[in-house]
Amino acid sequence: MNSSIVLSITTFVYAFSAFWFIAAWVFGKTVFGRLATWTVILGVCGNTLGIVLRWLESYRLGFGHAPLSNLYESLVFFAWTIAVLYLIIEKKYQNQTIGVVAAPLAFLAMAYASLSPHISDKIQPLLPALKSNWLIAHVMTCFVGYAAFAIAFGLSGMYLLKQRQTDDGGSLLSHLPDTGVLDELTHQMVMFGFLFLTVGIITGAVWANSAWGRYWGWDPKETWSLITWFVYATLLHARLMRGWHGKRIAFLSIVGFLAVLFTYFGVNYLPGLHSYGAMGQ
Amino acid sequence: MAKENGASNLFDDIWDFFSSVKLTVVVLLSLAATSIIGTLVPQNEDPAMYYQAFGEVWYRVFHVLDIFDMYHSWWFQFLLLLLTANVTVCSIDRLSATWKIVFAKTPAFQADRFQRLPRKEEFFSDRSREKLESILRPVVAGSFSYSTVDKTDKNTFIFGEKGRWTRLGVYAVHLSVILLLLGGLIGSIFGFDGFVTIPEGESVGSVQVRNGNTAIPLGFEIRCDDFSVSFYDSGMPKEYRSSLTLLEGGRTVIKKDIIVNDPLRYKGINLFQSSYGVLSPQEITVNFESLESGMNYKKTIKLGEQTDIPEGLGKFVIRDYASRYSFRGQDVGEVFFGVLVQENQAPTEILIPLRFPGFDKMRKGRVAVSVQKYIPRYYTGLQVTKDPGVWVVYSGFILLIVGCFITFFMSHQSVCVQIAGSGNKSKITVSGYSNKNKLGMQQKVAHLSKKLQGVVKDAPALSQSEDPS
Ligand code: HEM
Numbered sequence: 001m002n003s004s005i006v007l008s009i010t011t012f013v014y015a016f017s018a019f020w021f022i023a024a025w026v027f028g029k030t031v032f033g034r035l036a037t038w039t040v041i042l043g044v045c046g047n048t049l050g051i052v053l054r055w056l057e058s059y060r061l062g063f064g065h066a067p068l069s070n071l072y073e074s075l076v077f078f079a080w081t082i083a084v085l086y087l088i089i090e091k092k093y094q095n096q097t098i099g100v101v102a103a104p105l106a107f108l109a110m111a112y113a114s115l116s117p118h119i120s121d122k123i124q125p126l127l128p129a130l131k132s133n134w135l136i137a138h139v140m141t142c143f144v145g146y147a148a149f150a151i152a153f154g155l156s157g158m159y160l161l162k163q164r165q166t167d168d169g170g171s172l173l174s175h176l177p178d179t180g181v182l183d184e185l186t187h188q189m190v191m192f193g194f195l196f197l198t199v200g201i202i203t204g205a206v207w208a209n210s211a212w213g214r215y216w217g218w219d220p221k222e223t224w225s226l227i228t229w230f231v232y233a234t235l236l237h238a239r240l241m242r243g244w245h246g247k248r249i250a251f252l253s254i255v256g257f258l259a260v261l262f263t264y265f266g267v268n269y270l271p272g273l274h275s276y277g278a279m280g281q
Numbered sequence: 282m283a284k285e286n287g288a289s290n291l292f293d294d295i296w297d298f299f300s301s302v303k304l305t306v307v308v309l310l311s312l313a314a315t316s317i318i319g320t321l322v323p324q325n326e327d328p329a330m331y332y333q334a335f336g337e338v339w340y341r342v343f344h345v346l347d348i349f350d351m352y353h354s355w356w357f358q359f360l361l362l363l364l365t366a367n368v369t370v371c372s373i374d375r376l377s378a379t380w381k382i383v384f385a386k387t388p389a390f391q392a393d394r395f396q397r398l399p400r401k402e403e404f405f406s407d408r409s410r411e412k413l414e415s416i417l418r419p420v421v422a423g424s425f426s427y428s429t430v431d432k433t434d435k436n437t438f439i440f441g442e443k444g445r446w447t448r449l450g451v452y453a454v455h456l457s458v459i460l461l462l463l464g465g466l467i468g469s470i471f472g473f474d475g476f477v478t479i480p481e482g483e484s485v486g487s488v489q490v491r492n493g494n495t496a497i498p499l500g501f502e503i504r505c506d507d508f509s510v511s512f513y514d515s516g517m518p519k520e521y522r523s524s525l526t527l528l529e530g531g532r533t534v535i536k537k538d539i540i541v542n543d544p545l546r547y548k549g550i551n552l553f554q555s556s557y558g559v560l561s562p563q564e565i566t567v568n569f570e571s572l573e574s575g576m577n578y579k580k581t582i583k584l585g586e587q588t589d590i591p592e593g594l595g596k597f598v599i600r601d602y603a604s605r606y607s608f609r610g611q612d613v614g615e616v617f618f619g620v621l622v623q624e625n626q627a628p629t630e631i632l633i634p635l636r637f638p639g640f641d642k643m644r645k646g647r648v649a650v651s652v653q654k655y656i657p658r659y660y661t662g663l664q665v666t667k668d669p670g671v672w673v674v675y676s677g678f679i680l681l682i683v684g685c686f687i688t689f690f691m692s693h694q695s696v697c698v699q700i701a702g703s704g705n706k707s708k709i710t711v712s713g714y715s716n717k718n719k720l721g722m723q724q725k726v727a728h729l730s731k732k733l734q735g736v737v738k739d740a741p742a743l744s745q746s747e748d749p750s
Contacts, residue, residue, distance in 0.1 A: 063513065124517070132542045184720050191689040198685055202678045211542050213553040213666035214474060215674060216465070218352045220320040230313035237305045259313075267320070 003054035010046035014107035021099040068139040075113035081147035101154025134207035142200035148193030153257035156250035224263035299370035390440040395697035401712040402730035439698040450687030460677030467670030479505040480660040502528040508659040523661040556662030562655040595623035
């Protein structure tokens with residue numbers, strides 16, 4: 001049994017859970033809902049096992065390091081965080097509808113990690129610049145933040161759909177939580193994500209300061225995470241203004257998540273080089 | 282807002298402008314939007330490159346707007362200044378009101394504020410008001426830092442309150458923003474970011490500033506005693522290590538090995554491992570193979586040092602070294618250039634690629650020369666920085682995290698337990714509010730109500746002390 005196999009199976013488990021969530025939503029049957037939740041739990045177990053195995057494998061290869069060092073590993077961790085966050089929310093708010101968004105997101109992250117030809121799942125040793133505990137803290141906190149923003153994004157999408165619902169509107173929309181709850185949950189998720197993104201940016205800065213002697217260098221990746229931070233800070237303050245609840249907040253949360261995606265994937269396509277580990281040659 | 286006329290009017294307008302959250306939203310969005318530019322246009326490149334990439338007209342426009350170093354441009358700095366002014370004025374504006382709430386000696390409770398709440402929890406008990414008060418008061422006092430009792434004709438109110446201080450969390454957040462910007466400013470005025478290369482065995486006393494031509498004296502000397510690099514089996518670099526000695530007035534003050542992520546700090550100046558390179562080697566072990574006798578002779582020589590080859594095969598000197606060389610269009614890697622002088626012959630140039638020991642045999646001379654090993658001489662590249670603002674920034678970091686945590690996940694909560702009734706029939710109403718997370722507060726109130734109900738039930742049965750009437 002190796003981590004790749006376990007993680008591939010996990011991908012399918014998440015796909016199943018997404019299926020059950022959608023079925024539960026469409027048919028309104030609690031059986032499907034319960035199946036969905038158990039499948040997510042199974043997925044989280046597989047995901048955890050995969051991460052732990054990968055960690056052990058890296059030690060067996062002789063250069064052990066936490067499995068958070070490249071795009072593949074971070075996507076796997078991202079999926080794990082989304083699923084775990086979902087389970088916490090379900091427990092706390094006794095509401096399953098968010099699973100309709102969370103489970104497909106977890107599945108997509110895993111599928112993208114395993115299937116994209118640009119992403120290598122090889123376990124590789126670390127470049128000197130990446131050997132830092134700050135870096136582990138940095139990657140973990142950033143991805144917890146991103147996962148919370150992903151769920152907020154899903155909630156905002158639901159909000160916008162629900163908000164357009166007319167009285168005779170589709171029964172699918174009537175299964176969604178009402179807009180007040182969606183708005184409140186979005187806010188909770190954004191606050192949670194903002195705290196973690198803040199810690200993520202800060203640990204990144206501390207790492208940069210210990211590796212390069214400056215805590216901030218306006219590198220594109222850094223800058224994009226700051227842009228993301230600005231967008232969510234805007235959201236938090238916009239809520240304080242009259243008339244800015246609901247729709248506009250949902251819109252800002254979607255813009256924020258697009259910024260997250262760009263920070264994560266888009267930056268690699270920008271001109272110039274990102275100094276991530278590209279030092280000392 | 283209605284205002285009285287007068288000179289203070291303009292001041293008030295300016296004050297209001299800078300304390301408004303609308304300005305915050307505008308400034309934050311502007312910062313987000315303009316920051317994108319600097320990620321699309323590479324920053325601080327050679328002007329010639331920009332000229333080529335954008336053409337004359339755009340080059341001029343971008344140049345005027347400082348797009349090529351936009352994060353230090355006047356207009357970006359202006360936005361940051363605006364943010365600072367905004368957050369400062371706004372905080373001052375609100376602080377006095379918050380202060381009064383947080384540091385009130387006796388917090389005021391208004392029963393009707395609780396009665397107006399849309400959601401309340403209720404339960405009944407067949408005990409008297411007085412008895413219930415004596416049972417419930419300790420419970421409320423146990424979970425709230427402040428509690429008090431208020432009585433009217435028909436009602437007894439037990440008020441509880443906690444987390445007043447959490448209202449200061451958001452001020453911590455905003456103060457941290459100011460600290461971050463201030464720390465950045467201190468760093469850019471009093472700090473520097475420099476670079477220096479030091480060959481093994483040599484020392485330097487000043488560094489070159491990045492993006493500038495000035496050399497800054499350090500006040501001490503950095504000597505590089507040794508540099509080494511190690512690799513993984515795959516050829517990926519594993520560790521860069523420089524052994525440094527700092528000297529002041531010729532006296533050693535510190536010796537330390539630095540690696541990436543583990544810098545040397547001295548007198549506010551930080552030395553970071555940043556790059557390295559190979560200089561010409563020092564000691565070279567050369568092998569001479571005589572083709573007549575088949576004998577091999579080894580000699581260790583220095584660059585430029587002439588040596589006699591046994592069997593009267595001539596004199597040899599290593600003239601130069603290159604870390605890379607292309608022979609007939611093919612990369613042969615590291616090479617040495619030697620000169621062989623034999624009697625009655627013109628000196629011969631000899632190429633000695635390190636990777637191909639048999640190379641010189643192809644010359645078909647009387648002797649074949651190869652280099653067996655050499656001790657490479659490296660130079661280390663150090664990033665040398667000084668940033669006296671970094672501790673201000675780090676305090677800002679801590680304040681920002683702590684402040685966000687308090688602001689997001691803690692709140693100022695007040696509850697009211699109302700005991701209404703006369704004789705042995707009492708109605709207990711539990712309600713509460715907090716300054717944020719209303720949903721969570723409702724759950725807390727429900728939880729408290731359950732707890733109180735349990736306590737009432739478990740209390741000793743109506744006993745002697747209870748007055749039966
Ligand atoms: C980068 C800059 C800023 C950051 C990171 C920041 C952060 C925050 C955070 C995290 C909150 C809490 C939001 C919530 O409870 O949901 C907050 C609240 C607030 N911020 Fe800011 N802020 C910034 C700039 C400003 C500025 C310039 C103003 C000026 C008007 C401002 C005014 C406020 C106000 C009035 C509140 C509400 C306080 C309350 O709930 O009593 N903020 N800010």
